[in-house]
Amino acid sequence: MADKRSTVTGDAIELTLPVGLGLPRVGFGTTIWRFCRRKPLGAAGGLLTLALVVTAVLANFLATQDPIATDAVHTLARPSPQFWLGTDHLGRDIYSRIVHGARVSLIVGVLSTLLGSVLGGLIGLLSGYFGGRIDLISQRVMDILQGLPLLVLALVMSASLGPSIQNVILAISIPIIPRAGRVIRSSVLSIREMQYIEAARGLGIGHLRIAFRHVLPNTIGPFIVLTTAQLGSAILVEAALSFLGVGVPEPYPSWGRMLSVSAAEYAQKAPWLVLFPGIAISLAVFGSNLLGDALRDTLDPRLRGG
Amino acid sequence: MSLVIFVLLRLAPGNMVDILFSTGGYVSESDKAAIEKELGIDRPIWVQYVDWLRDMATGKLGKSYRYDLPAWELIKPLIPVTVELAVLSTIIAILLGVPTGVISAVRQDTSLDYVLRVFSLAGLSMPSFWLGMVIILALVAWIGWIPPITYVSPAENFKIHLVQFLLPALAVGYRSSALITRITRSALLEVMREDYIRTAWAKGQSGRIVIWRHALKNAMLPVITVIGIEFAFLIGGLVVTETVFNLPGVARFLVQAILWRDYPIVQNIVMFIAIVVVLSNLLVDLLYGWFDPRVRYG
Numbered sequence: 001m002a003d004k005r006s007t008v009t010g011d012a013i014e015l016t017l018p019v020g021l022g023l024p025r026v027g028f029g030t031t032i033w034r035f036c037r038r039k040p041l042g043a044a045g046g047l048l049t050l051a052l053v054v055t056a057v058l059a060n061f062l063a064t065q066d067p068i069a070t071d072a073v074h075t076l077a078r079p080s081p082q083f084w085l086g087t088d089h090l091g092r093d094i095y096s097r098i099v100h101g102a103r104v105s106l107i108v109g110v111l112s113t114l115l116g117s118v119l120g121g122l123i124g125l126l127s128g129y130f131g132g133r134i135d136l137i138s139q140r141v142m143d144i145l146q147g148l149p150l151l152v153l154a155l156v157m158s159a160s161l162g163p164s165i166q167n168v169i170l171a172i173s174i175p176i177i178p179r180a181g182r183v184i185r186s187s188v189l190s191i192r193e194m195q196y197i198e199a200a201r202g203l204g205i206g207h208l209r210i211a212f213r214h215v216l217p218n219t220i221g222p223f224i225v226l227t228t229a230q231l232g233s234a235i236l237v238e239a240a241l242s243f244l245g246v247g248v249p250e251p252y253p254s255w256g257r258m259l260s261v262s263a264a265e266y267a268q269k270a271p272w273l274v275l276f277p278g279i280a281i282s283l284a285v286f287g288s289n290l291l292g293d294a295l296r297d298t299l300d301p302r303l304r305g306g
Numbered sequence: 307m308s309l310v311i312f313v314l315l316r317l318a319p320g321n322m323v324d325i326l327f328s329t330g331g332y333v334s335e336s337d338k339a340a341i342e343k344e345l346g347i348d349r350p351i352w353v354q355y356v357d358w359l360r361d362m363a364t365g366k367l368g369k370s371y372r373y374d375l376p377a378w379e380l381i382k383p384l385i386p387v388t389v390e391l392a393v394l395s396t397i398i399a400i401l402l403g404v405p406t407g408v409i410s411a412v413r414q415d416t417s418l419d420y421v422l423r424v425f426s427l428a429g430l431s432m433p434s435f436w437l438g439m440v441i442i443l444a445l446v447a448w449i450g451w452i453p454p455i456t457y458v459s460p461a462e463n464f465k466i467h468l469v470q471f472l473l474p475a476l477a478v479g480y481r482s483s484a485l486i487t488r489i490t491r492s493a494l495l496e497v498m499r500e501d502y503i504r505t506a507w508a509k510g511q512s513g514r515i516v517i518w519r520h521a522l523k524n525a526m527l528p529v530i531t532v533i534g535i536e537f538a539f540l541i542g543g544l545v546v547t548e549t550v551f552n553l554p555g556v557a558r559f560l561v562q563a564i565l566w567r568d569y570p571i572v573q574n575i576v577m578f579i580a581i582v583v584v585l586s587n588l589l590v591d592l593l594y595g596w597f598d599p600r601v602r603y604g
Contacts, residue, residue: 148580149542156576159564232431239433240546244561259436271443278436286431293427
């Protein structure tokens, strides 16, 4: 997992001195153990995120029923040994739908976050490194994109593109671009002025090669912090879009859609319809927020607490 | 800005006429062409864009495809609802966020601090529309309260109106308060390390005055920035909350207009939101000067 490996780099920075003094390098397991002890909340977040990933991967084994199959006999059934978390108005098993929904949430969340941060990161890298007109134009475009609320932008995008998983991912990634661009650009601006970059120029290395080989790897800390923090909001936006009916289409079980109008209609009679998918969303987002917070404290002391 | 909004919208596969037709059953091709011509959506897209820009500059905001009424007339009566909700949510967010942030900072690293931080992070993690649904459910289950199905204006029945607005504002405000708490905490922690705070303690000033008057005033700048930024998020949050609580505001209308492909309405609402966000940022800039006299403009 990328985020765990990142703690290695984080601690490696702190440990440059001891290593130089001949102390043994710390292993991967030790790093994780230290992270857990120093940041118990972050470790809890990591555990929740891990649980989300495991659920998504093992959805086929964990589900007790077919998440899509309707069952006219058992509509709005109470939670029971057969239907752990009850069934919805079409007799679909809520528990199995939540388990499979984890897959949709994770895929949409991770892919849109990655797409948005990579695109935004590239723009930030180039505009920060080269400055001048490229910087000016790209920053103005970012300003415009950032002037709109994330959800409104994603809503308009997703409605314009039409309902499909790819389009939802695209729609959610676009509001992330300016945020990623800002973060990467600001760290590139400071890295650009460092002496080793000057040295690389002195050796006659080309600009593009410096930007990608020498500047880019040093933005990995802020990048990881950014993606973990954005993952939670991407999952939230996906839920909101699906809730409003412009998100992930049928038949994929999506947490947001499970809460949509039909659930609200039956909520009085069958509160489990509303309760459990919402708890699933909250836990997933909560986990990635906790993890993101702890990673930020560890990897990026400048942003501490903000 | 206008170009971005326009282009994004026109990417949509299928237009208003297609949607009308699919709901209305079969209508002949020539009828379809006639309606498209009347609405002006048979022309090239760039012509539509130039038209729209000219109309905006001259104060004509376009007509709704669906209602055949000027867009502005449809949107205008909805604005007070959304503004009231936004202001109420912001007030709740500040009332909830600043004190918790202060307590969290003063009691740094105690169990109370941990509880408050988890509480605020939970606010960031819960979808506000779900929180709204749960609040309604809980009220129904425990006190048998039945949510009003239609919007009640304050003139009709002020009490019902207040309840109708307070609940969604609470759901949205809780979420916004989370960010305010976090920023207040970190800003206050930073200020508390300053020399002048130590001086204030040293001269025997009471803790309450040191924290609330000396420290908090200087910690407010980043907090105000976040409130400004949060305002944009808040409007996004209203989109779903107005839908859940069935309030006839701008945000809910936006969702409906998007589903109907009613471009003039969507364009105008999105422009309206953008303008509100820009104005709120301006307001934040002006507030800087008030909180910190060192900030001067011009």
